[in-house]
Amino acid sequence: MAALVARDIPHGAYVNLGIGLPTLVADHLDPASGVVLHTENGMLNMGPRAHGDDIDEELTNAGKIPVTELPGAAYFHHADSFAMMRGGHLDVCVLGAFQVSATGDLANWHTGAPDAIPAVGGAMDLAIGAKRVFVMTTMFTKDGSPKIVPECTCPLTAERCVDRIYTDVATLQVTGSGLVVLDLHGIGYDDLAARLTVKLTDGRTPDRR
Template sequence: MKRLNRDQMAARVAQDIPEGAYVNLGIGLPTLVGNHLPRDREIFLHSENGILGMGPAPLPGEEDEDLINAGKQPVTLLPGGSYFHHGDSFAMMRGGHLDICVLGAFQVSVEGDLANWHTGAPDAIPAVGGAMDLAIGAKQVFVMMEHLTRSGESKLVKQCSYPLTGMRCVSRIYTDLAVIDVTPEGLAVREIIPDLSFEALLDMSGVPLIDKR
């Protein structure tokens, strides 16, 4: 079984972002999505530190130290893009002006609860930051994560054991094994990678899944 690598996961997420969407890409894995957006679609990337109209990552040697995303990574600015005070940026997030946010996760529950900022580790970041504003403010929340932890435990859980970022906020989950929608009936599997059966995915996930392929 050949799992999707991180760039393949990012490309799969990018396929589902429609023309004209205003999108925030969270810190970590989701930042890769910006490098795979279809060139024939106009998509407006937002960063919570105050950018609208981000482009892909700059080429080596072309970085601008004054132009970074919320994860402090160098970014580019497309023609017509702008940067502004982070207070205005959070007003966009909290005001429901983002169509989609793409976030990483430690756990997602069967009801769409999201835990993505703290595992209880002593050296963890001290606060949730803007993730809770994105999780609640965006019209759709896409989660991009590996299906299993390094120790082989499912990140899909009946109930999150880590501190929550948002409750019942996740719309769709993209992993290295599958694409799964959060629905009122439960977690609905839309796609599975080749050479992996639904039964095997179900066994690895450890939570009820509905086959909707």
């Protein structure tokens, strides 16, 4: 999933990677892509995850994972970082999700369960502030329930904000007329359609069907 997302990020884009699966995208970006990674805790031009001697415990992404810095990296106040997010300065944000609706509503900060721990972070600011929102998530929960649903039952992060959904079995584009399947991985189109209760359109090219 991370490699597919990295491939689809436009050259030279300013991008925020959410906590969890989205952080893996940093390790798959082509150094020649010109993509500038932004972290909500106050850094521009973040590099891949740090390993071994490269680890600096004071240099982390928003998920507290040690990262590297690329030439030209800059640091700034947390408030300035959120101003960038809210001000429409990010081309793409990549977020995890508990649920995504067929119309692109996003639920990713709380499951709604009484004992669940909420984790808002900057998700709401990113979802409404970024020019494009990509979601990275598994298609199904541990009990087999789909995360892509007609309407979200979990508390919403933002309405109609998601542009594209990357899952372990399919990549989907959110459109005004429903969800378009762009790619499938290890599952057939008919099988996927049978397991979901949302309208799907097969948008794959003939050579990929």
